[in-house]
Amino acid sequence: MSFPNNVGVYGGGRMGAGIAHACLAAGATVTVIESDDSAADAARGRIADTLAKAVARGKLDSPVDTVLSRLSTATEPRALEHASLVIEAVPENVGLKQEILRTVEAVVPDAVLATNTSSLSVDRLAEVLSAPEKFVGLHFFNPVPASELVEIVVGKKTDAALVNTAQEWVSALGKTAITVTDSPGFASSRLGVAIALEAMRMLEEGVASAEDIDTAMTLGYKHPMGPLRTTDIVGLDVRLAIANHLAAEVSPRFAPPEILRTKVEQGDLGRKTGQGFYTW
Template sequence: MQFETIGIVGAGQMGAGIAQVCGAAGLSVVLNDVDPHALERGVERISANVERLVSKGKLAPNQAEDALACIEASPDASALTTCDIVIEAATENIRIKQQILRELDAVVRPDAIVATNTSSVSITQLAATLSDPSRFVGMHFFNPVPAMALVEIIRGMQTSDATFDTTVALAERLGKSAIQVKNVSGFVVNRILVPMINEAIFALQEGVASAEEIDAGMRLGANHPMGPLALADLIGLDTVLSIMEMIQRAFGDTKYRPATRLREMVDAGHLGRKTKRGFYSY
């Protein structure tokens, strides 16, 4: 299958980022969100990101105009009927994702691929929501999508070879590097990354070092571009907690238990950059 029109459900940070890279690749994009305000914010975020690239000389003005012209925003799910693939990019909540997939099953073309941008939810379990689970696949982008080169392509038990291979080809067309990942909790990157972040939170709550010192240690001692606590703020502490809980449930191992400090911060609504307060203030 040749992709020409991409549907994206969810106009948040990830959905907007995916829409931006698809538009930049010259693909027609339908950005869908049931919340008109979220849709408006998503379009504004894309425009601001593109303008920033132009100001830095990383994108020509005419390329920016072409990319933005490729993106259509619509709160109506029926706009997705023309899409060759629809990527669900909603919040990391299995019930919400399943509800969206049931709604998509009723409107997308029978030959269209349906993908999810989940970072930890079972692809096999989500695929079972569709009438034809063979056309379902995991396509996990990383934040910020325009800057991050990797996409994890995850095959569920029911995913067909054609669906998988075509999705890999799409990732490459977007200028991304794709890695094939088994359907296990956390996949590859989050299986390693999020427990490391959780361990950094344990170190903080035990008073081993301050947040600034922990982050400086990992930047300067392990050559990480960003410290784990600053990264947690960027990801969102609620998302970090959700992923840790999913991994712990999947493996039943206490080494994956979320740090108490992480739970307390989420309970307090201190979720990181998106609430302007996490391990740091913004």
């Protein structure tokens, strides 16, 4: 099965724009929904920028303008009426995600709905849906255009055939899928956060510098990027939210260290603000 011809992405921030980029590169027509015209324009700018970089690196053969001709942005969910797949990519807030998923299902009741959540329960999000069997987690990784992984999260009511279809879609995007059952943090966030939190504790205790802690993982364990630099890219606020969620749902061992809480309170959220564990 090929990738859907018409895809909606609800949310055009860094993750949503990256997902839209991946879908466009796979040949789909994409509609991005944002909260207002300014945010919609910013989303289009993000996508245009990453497409241009992909062309420059030889990762995309088509001219940017040709690819962008298949992109539209809107502020009203009804613009998704022709989509056969809609991927929600808004901040990690259960109420917000449920509201959007409920709205989208009303507009396109026959479409497959997916959430890009990195840690929230797919089953809980599905509670507001009339057809939870057509709902699945598609957890993309930042930066989406370059990342090779998509985590497919299967809820209790997700149709088995949809899981197979989702695996084929991920392959059509040129990425590799792993499939996990709905559980706190899934596989990737749970492992990634555990390593990152320990790295933060080591930094807090003066064991080593951020650079040396990261180098231990990149050279010693062949990780492509160290846990603290990865946290800066993901966003310290995002890491904090996931850690709090895992601490409540899995174990107190995921309780975030003070250094993370303090940096988020100070507004040092990583690359997006210019300062995190590194200066960007």
